[in-house]
Amino acid sequence: MVKLTPVTACDACPIRHNAVCADCDSQELAMLEKAKSYRTVPPGTQIAAAGQPLEHFSTIVTGCATLSRTLEDGRRQTVGLLLPSDYIGRPGRATSGYDVEAVSEVTVCRFERRTFERLVRDTPHIAARLLSMTLDELDAARDWAVVLGRMTAREKIATFLVSLARRASASSGEAGPSGAVSLHLPLSREAIADHLGLTIETTSRQITALRKDGLIETPSARDILIPSFERLSLEAGEDDDGGPIV
Amino acid sequence: MVKLTPVTACDACPIRHNAVCADCDSQELAMLEKAKSYRTVPPGTQIAAAGQPLEHFSTIVTGCATLSRTLEDGRRQTVGLLLPSDYIGRPGRATSGYDVEAVSEVTVCRFERRTFERLVRDTPHIAARLLSMTLDELDAARDWAVVLGRMTAREKIATFLVSLARRASASSGEAGPSGAVSLHLPLSREAIADHLGLTIETTSRQITALRKDGLIETPSARDILIPSFERLSLEAGEDDDGGPIV
DNA sequence: CGGTTCATTGAGCCACATCAAGAAGTGTGG
DNA sequence: CCACACTTCTTGATGTGGCTCAATGAACCG
Incomplete structure (x- = not known):
């Protein structure tokens, strides 16, 4: 074990x-x-x-x-x-x-x-x-309280993906992510739902919706490709500075 | 000023x-x-x-x-x-x-x-x-993330009141509150709503609902009387230890 | 006593939850 | 290598809690 x-x-x-x-x-x-x-x-x-x-x-x-x-x-x-x-x-x-x-x-x-x-x-x-x-x-x-208390399901998902991308690039010592970014999700749909204060079904639907809108691609359930980090950031409700939301 | x-x-x-x-x-x-x-x-x-x-x-x-x-x-x-x-x-x-x-x-x-x-x-x-x-x-x-992400409006209000009562009694050096507790709200309905991730209307309605259910009394909009702290705590979803939620 | 701010209440709607059914992976044993 | 079970994800249908819009009531104040 x-x-x-x-x-x-x-x-x-x-x-x-x-x-x-x-x-x-x-x-x-x-x-x-x-x-x-x-x-x-x-x-x-x-x-x-x-x-x-x-x-x-x-x-x-x-x-x-x-x-x-x-x-x-x-x-x-x-x-x-x-x-x-x-x-x-x-x-x-x-x-x-x-x-x-x-x-x-x-x-x-x-x-x-x-x-x-x-x-x-x-x-x-x-x-x-x-x-x-x-x-x-x-x-x-x-x-995160702002995310949980005030964001829509779509914004929550987008914010989550953006923050994961930020942390991934930060840990590999890069500057902030930009352009196309690929991402491996460490969490299951259920765990994502628990993180965002959503149900698993809403989580899945919003990921589907972001894909249909061309904001992400999903080579597999656990892998996300973000064609334009900037565009997804906008979806996450990023206003001014693009400072890390988490 | x-x-x-x-x-x-x-x-x-x-x-x-x-x-x-x-x-x-x-x-x-x-x-x-x-x-x-x-x-x-x-x-x-x-x-x-x-x-x-x-x-x-x-x-x-x-x-x-x-x-x-x-x-x-x-x-x-x-x-x-x-x-x-x-x-x-x-x-x-x-x-x-x-x-x-x-x-x-x-x-x-x-x-x-x-x-x-x-x-x-x-x-x-x-x-x-x-x-x-x-x-x-x-x-x-x-x-607080648990409150924002997973609680119903009624539970949010109850939790907020319970946590205010706890902090008030803690600052005056008492043991945990019990029995009848009276409370002055430092926040307006709007500020409470912003704290709980609700609208002002839902906040007001839930306070009214708690009053109609006999869990609180409202001598004025800013004053709350809790006849039984224990009963309100249950409404807040307090399970076991009664440990501070905030 | 009108104007202003804050709180309450009502009516209707919508985003998300719930309930339910497939579909797509993933692992195990034959 | 396939059959089967099991888990995870997706999608659909329906319900509902809380939001939105709107009006009224209550408190405060110049």
């Missing part, structure tokens, strides 16, 4: 310059190397459960996970999409507030909770980076 | 133990006292505008403000309700990502941005407290 992934050197880590360790010098990195461990889980694995103990602070190295909450009657809302360099867990808290589920094979780099809290306390570079990342996450969560 | 509020001693400050300064010792407080200034603005004042420069880091001392974003076509979504001890501005960023508007008379305690960034960098007690508060805000924003 759980692969015991060999520990790699931080220098070779794909998220070395994006994660909570981004600002660490080589000496600080040495401390992290001693304390860290990796864990790889297959798609569908529940990594944490709302209200349950969570004894590690983890960072996604590769793969994709969802952060969600489910109401008693089964309604689910995904409140965050976790991609490489995003973290799982909250320093200072021993339980998870949300469900975390791997949607693809996920490898995390993790620290025992107490250990990480000590690292945060004693390592200003980590504390500062964690604050900066948390502020970014807060902005992203607030931006 | 803007009152020049006399600077009070931090020891006498109503949010001394809740704000970003909560963990400071007397020596650190002395530094803050030198750098801080107060500003009081009347209801309706725009405190910050999305995309515009924001040269201060402010903390609400008294009053209530909304944090919102407006789409080009006028649709508005409030992404946060700012109450005493909540902060405005983002260290490390010179512009505001959102509109901030005072909905009652608001007094803030503020620092010039550069000054505050230095304080955060040099004062671990402030950095740690700011991180903790930001993590709390992040949880609140994510919790």
